[in-house]
Amino acid sequence: MILVFCELKDGQLRKPSAEALSEGRRLADAAGKPLGALFAGASCAGSAEAAKYGADVILTAEAPTLASYSSDAYATVLADAVKAKGATVLLAAATAVGKDVIPRAAARLGAGYASDVTALSMVDGKLQAVRPVYAGKAFATTSFASAVQVATTRPNVFPAAEKAGAGATEALAAPAGDFKSVVKEILAKASGKVDLSEANVIVSGGRGMKDGANFKILEDLADAIGGVVGASRAAVDAGWGLPHSMQVGQTGKVVSPTLYIACGISGAIQHIAGMSGSKYIVAINKDSEAPIFKLADYGIVGDLFEVVPELTKAAKALGIGSN
Amino acid sequence: MKILVALKQVPDTETKIKVAADGRSLDPADVKWITSPYDEYALEEAIRIKEGKGAEVVALSVGGDAAKDVLKNALALGADSAVLLRGDGQGDAFAVAQMIAAYARDKGYDLILCGNKGLGGDNAAMGPMLAELLGVAQANVIVKLELGDGTFKAEREIESGSEIVEGALPAVITAQKGLNEPRYASLKGIMAAKKKTIEELDAAPATAGALISALALPPERPAGRKLEGDSAAQAQALIQALKNEAKVF
Known part of the structure; x- marks a missing residue:
């Protein structure tokens, strides 16, 4: 069997x-x-x-x-x-x-x-x-x-x-009891969204986001296209108040979504290791030489602070819903 | 309290992976070896327990001469003693768990700490296998640990957030990023470590469970395309491409 x-x-x-x-x-x-x-x-x-x-x-x-x-x-x-x-x-x-x-x-x-x-x-x-x-x-x-x-x-x-x-x-038959360890309580995270490791669509931000508060525009895009938000190690370690559970990469979560949108992420080898299993990769970066573009199916060279809200708008206009 | 910290030597995260001539292992040329980052959280936690309530901290690694670097670093950071089990520490997780279990059994450890996974091998298996072989409790992917009188309470990361695991000591606890912020070795620590010796033993014979028969690099991704125009045009083009070409939506 x-x-x-x-x-x-x-x-x-x-x-x-x-x-x-x-x-x-x-x-x-x-x-x-x-x-x-x-x-x-x-x-x-x-x-x-x-x-x-x-x-x-x-x-x-x-x-x-x-x-x-x-x-x-x-x-x-x-x-x-x-x-x-x-x-x-x-x-x-x-x-x-x-x-x-x-x-x-x-x-x-x-x-x-x-x-x-x-x-x-x-x-x-x-x-x-x-x-x-x-x-x-x-x-x-x-x-x-x-x-x-x-x-x-x-x-x-x-x-x-x-x-x-x-x-x-x-x-x-089930074991009678007297176990060595047991879960006593589950602490749900506030968002209630699926975990990065199971997400179908991920919108991730890197150093180019400049501040943790700016992740709001990624949240908006993720909400519009039924995705969850991740971050690079550079962003998590920058002291912007992002939890490490958001980190995608070799020392964070290894993810395999259908769509991965990397915003302001240059593409350090340890980040690429964590997301290269994605089916489609989109890179948005103002540096046209950023290594992430080598991996991307679709690349946008531009200012993410302009492009991301436009994407949210375009997605909403088309009525793209959750996955 | 006696704490054993199991540390693994792994290739640095910036390493570009090359396959060796045998077609099934990593080409070690140009590889910079480090202590697996998750093991650093485990060691830091052990040292904090020692500083808080007092404990004897033993650092252990399985490997050859090169693995001594990991142990020297652990001694510099505050481990009281170090043990090198001479054996294949890079191989099958089940075999490594057997080697460590054979060493640790009957030595009265209250707590065994290690990373939730060894960077690179990415098995996330040695810790729970060690717990099973020793017949003790386990808690994996831990971001917070409290010790009571013969008990532990640990916060473990799960998909939907976290959960609180309680159990009896002895236990194997595997560390996750967020458990603590590892310190750097002080000059004093480095000098003190030089005076300490690393105990060397042959690892007990172990039976491998899983074997790597081939190692290959991932296929190259096909070249993508750049979307032109102003931000609004780029955004429109992307959404259309994702909808009509990639059919993601």
């Missing part, structure tokens, strides 16, 4: 999980194996949606002890499910929870782990992964030495393709 650990949010399958399931389905077909979707929580209502993305069987570990996320409790659920089902491949999306629990489960299973992969294939019955290293400056083809093979899929890379599966359900 190929097993995919899935996450629910407000009773709905998270998009990165749907992507991982779709990729799992493709691999299961290639390997001639069934696809299992695994859920854990106090309630797994909504898990039936996994059948839409090809799950032959939906496994649920449902218990009050799993109401709050716990690394070791969830690792137990995952590792026990892999053993019980004799699964040879364990996948999950490379989300905050996925990146936390999957390596722990892999270690318990004595399994090799490839994180944040951008391509997967079955070669002679074994999983092979391609993953960005050096924040995307290179790609490593990774194979596994272990019987069980574990990987997390980078959000926004694999298409979420609907393909009906049988979706038979099966309940799993």
